Amino acid sequence: MNTPFTTTPYQPHTRLTRLGAESNWQRLCDGYRTMVLIRQFDKKAINLQRTGQLGTYASCLGGEAIATAAGQALHDNDYFVPYYRDHATQYLRGVPLHQVLQYWGGDERGNVFPANTPAARDLPYCVPIASQLTQAAGIATKAKLGHEHAAVLATCGDGATSRGDFYEALNVAGVWQLPLVVLINNNQWAISVPRALQSASTTLAHKAQAAGIEGFQVDGNDLPAMLEALDYALDKARHGKGATLVEALSYRLCDHTTADDASRYRKASELHVAWQNEPLARLRQVLVAAGHWSADLETGWLGECQQRVDDAIEHYLNTPPAPATDMLDYLYAALPEALRAQRQALQQTAGGSHG
């Protein structure tokens, strides 16, 4: 399995030969559009935070190919278990961008994914690092018990691989032959801690051996490679062939979050080098070279993105605050007698702030 998934510098030609068919080019163009849209969204979201209209925000700059490939490779009846940088995947699963903003704006309604979309059953972003992975194994168990012919895709970062949860999830996926794919977005940093200080394992993919499952690396800045890797792993899962660990190599081109200042711990030169390898320009170059994308298409699409992002922001900013009683009304299936008085008190107290 290792050969097809290169970590060597991008080579358009090898890729093209393997991608031949029109449909593949179409898929790449769709992916490219998503990546451009999400990068614009990301920029605007950071501005919203800087101007006090959004909370702490986790940028996805540099990870667009990974999250986009995930969204493209997933089938509607698969399950997605994200971490907190998967804006592109959520978007492709059917979560409107204004809900992504609501989430980062401190509003639980951002997690109410539309019922008529593949996202309807997906888990929301998970903040406690790696704790989503054992849950993903539980969902995969449910899918297996129900003969669902569905896969579960769970994502995490390189830092997350140091948590026992990561190992426990892979281990049970191996011994129970679960339809689980764990996708590591190895962006080389866990806040200020570099990959080398997380583990001495040769690669993070090697950790699959501890669970007796297949693992491999893939160039996370290379959309075609990502699609190939995830198509393979998800298809394998759907066909009951077991779990896979996919380590996608990329680089966090942004601060950890808007609350972080990466210049405290990271060399500008390293960041500069990483930019040479960023996923959008590389894909555009290939699409253009192959005649599937052009400057005109680019300009048109940029305008379209501008519009969509502005609409999402407007929707987000114009959403009236939720009633404070929401904090009690959804905790249990039915409001317990014991909480009645508190709910009343809550209704009577003043205030509440937005964004």
Next chain:
Amino acid sequence: MNTPFTTTPYQPHTRLTRLGAESNWQRLCDGYRTMVLIRQFDKKAINLQRTGQLGTYASCLGGEAIATAAGQALHDNDYFVPYYRDHATQYLRGVPLHQVLQYWGGDERGNVFPANTPAARDLPYCVPIASQLTQAAGIATKAKLGHEHAAVLATCGDGATSRGDFYEALNVAGVWQLPLVVLINNNQWAISVPRALQSASTTLAHKAQAAGIEGFQVDGNDLPAMLEALDYALDKARHGKGATLVEALSYRLCDHTTADDASRYRKASELHVAWQNEPLARLRQVLVAAGHWSADLETGWLGECQQRVDDAIEHYLNTPPAPATDMLDYLYAALPEALRAQRQALQQTAGGSHG
């Protein structure tokens, strides 16, 4: 590294050539003596439990070579972090047998290892599975920071390898190059759950790859092989060459504890086969064949063991119960004001039961 540590059926000759020197034979005879002593102790302890004079007891039947080799390979200034079947190791570190009985008799005084022995700094038995392993990594960090030229040996069972703690401890040992040796007593069962249901990893030793450290299997029923493996791993640790995972293959010839009935989940035939490979008979055969042990020595030593075990039991049974106030007096370095009243109340209440 893999070759010397065989998991193939025991071959005296190959072993002997490598063991040549007298000193080695001496060491094997000492080890054999310990194994015989501990097996007698084990039998008596089970009887004590059956007759209501001891609490639930974890037999070490079948694991004698592993625990004995651990005790023999450790240096006085090394650290030992046991789990709960390491009676032989504790004994060799300097814990008198009556204290082992006290521990299983529900008396914390069994953990007060004698000050003038290597055991003085060792951790007591750990009951929450695998939770001792991250502590062992912490002790190894202390040893490394202090340039102690000492190793930390931590033990656990095969079931323990499924806990995140196991992985987190190995992982930090790898990335921090800690002087840690984790010794798995793979006795094939975690209560009723067989090794195969714990993990799909080819061997438990393979799990070392997830941490980027060396790992190998060794025949846990073969004292010379165990000594060779642990000498190597501990020496490597003391010399700052990093951590090692050692999977010792053996078989739990006993019930999980006196509270367990293995016949509910385990075939008698499987147990019968395992007995053919048990560590004492195998070692005796070699020692006798090489002229280092005899029927007379055996008889003499059995009598000696009888005496020692009886003395330990007598000491245990004749130890007066500890004052109930002990439960408060050692909790903090000094009794907090807030506990004064409780201590008084405790002194005034009646009762207390032993064994």
Next chain:
Amino acid sequence: MAEQAQQHPDNALPLNLIEAINHALGQAMEEDDRVVLLGEDIATNGGVFRATEGLKERFGLRRVMDTPLAENLIAGLAVGMASQGLKPVAEIQFMGFIYAALEQLISHAARLRNRTRGRLSCPLVIRAPFGGGIHAPEHHSESTEALFAHIPGLRVVIASSPARAHGLLRAAIACPDPVLFLEPKRLYRLQRLPVSVDESPLPLDTCFTLRAGHDLTLISWGAMIHETLAAADALADQGVQAEVIDVACLNPLDRNTLLTSVSKTGRAVIIHEAPGHGGFGAEIAATLAGDGLMQLRAPVERVTGYDCPMPYFAMEQRYMPSVERIVAAAQRTLEY
């Protein structure tokens, strides 16, 4: 037993507490095929206390799953399963080993519904034997129910008789909210009592008044209910009529029953095995010191374990509240 139940649907079965648990599990699995069991040694071995005995044979390995040895994993698996409509009932072999599962319970199980404003929910049950008194090794006698009762969104239910174990466990499994179900292991095989297995499940948010009285109120849960009832007998011999309340559900808490009783008696003694400091008895005493204060005629007494870990078993009897300590506390309150 299940067979029996099917033959004589209306008969009450003589069951001890662990048999009642076992029966309720089987019954729930028959009634609802979304119910699955997972845990350590629960399949072939039937659980170390035999709570799941025979269920693997009846329902197969797909619904009775032996997991790898990892409590954090067990909880995470259960959360994932529950998030997608299964009704996992996970066994934690002893409460002393539940701590590795806390992050999943606190940060996810208790919050999934609220976090998604009802889009997803987490109808899991975590079963764990708790409490001391069986001469078990270290960590096998914990009662840290107070930690869980403080977690909003997580129901905490504790049985103290075969019938309540059966009725409350069935209710916990039927409940759409996550439930921690604690089983007083000291009572597992204490006595067989008639259990009407076909009655509807018990409510999950009411206390049970086990004995009526007007002189003082004894409040407890779990295994301590037995020392408490014994103390009530002893007090009766002295002409003191004690009301005995089994709290049973620590969260949400049925404050009304407690306040009504104490407004009648004016005196309360709260009994639990866990250390007193920060124990759940404090919440009940605080409730009485709030809305109940004006009815209190005597200081609220708490008879609890001492503020130290449960000692190794040679001393555990010295640690746990005794009938004598309960009676003495009751008598102190009667001096006012």
Next chain:
Amino acid sequence: MAEQAQQHPDNALPLNLIEAINHALGQAMEEDDRVVLLGEDIATNGGVFRATEGLKERFGLRRVMDTPLAENLIAGLAVGMASQGLKPVAEIQFMGFIYAALEQLISHAARLRNRTRGRLSCPLVIRAPFGGGIHAPEHHSESTEALFAHIPGLRVVIASSPARAHGLLRAAIACPDPVLFLEPKRLYRLQRLPVSVDESPLPLDTCFTLRAGHDLTLISWGAMIHETLAAADALADQGVQAEVIDVACLNPLDRNTLLTSVSKTGRAVIIHEAPGHGGFGAEIAATLAGDGLMQLRAPVERVTGYDCPMPYFAMEQRYMPSVERIVAAAQRTLEY
């Protein structure tokens, strides 16, 4: 700042709470080379709140260790180090991520000395920022101090001013027992106040009376001390003299100071950010309902977070106790 301190040993330094923490850490490391720091992002990054800023530069990577991302590991490492005579001070980046460390804290750190009857001990400090009010993401605003206060053997200490943060942290590090040290992150940069860094550490088992009064007692800890003091001011404007007590140490608890104050005022309002149900306020109210009952003239009021998880930040202000709610509760007690 450390330099400054060395130049003018007797000068009080103007420090905010996080600077006081940073200074106390540096001071402890200079005074005792057994003190080592470990945690996530504490070395090169100086901690996400900068608690350890500059310490890697001063003491090197051998004493300021960035760990792999695993809280259970951090706690286990600290327990192991402490068992052999080091004095580890571990940072858990946010209290919402401490749950994975609970097994190590409950089953080992708090028990090692007792389990070995004093042969070994566990002098570690776990530092964690806690509480809400800074518009942080989910899980970054927890205050579950009650879970820890119920663990015998584990000291729980909470600072509410730069001076107390400095004096209590130094005491925690010097303490031979394991200590959970909670830092109200909302106060980290609130204001710079003079801190006499060379005074001896503060005691670990006494409440601090921040304001004397005879009409009622306001009892709180952590960030809520500020709303509580503001409420006391508001009450003073109405001619009501409130005594304000910062509990500071939740375990062991200084009951005497609380009982003495309430026996004087007869009225108590307890304020904390955590959910009320099973919160630590219950232990204090229970204490008053016990030994303090006969001095109580009004029901004990608890002003707390609601019994739900801290909501996402858009609503957090609605969740947390406000000055208004405290004043209203105080006025209710004064009606008796």
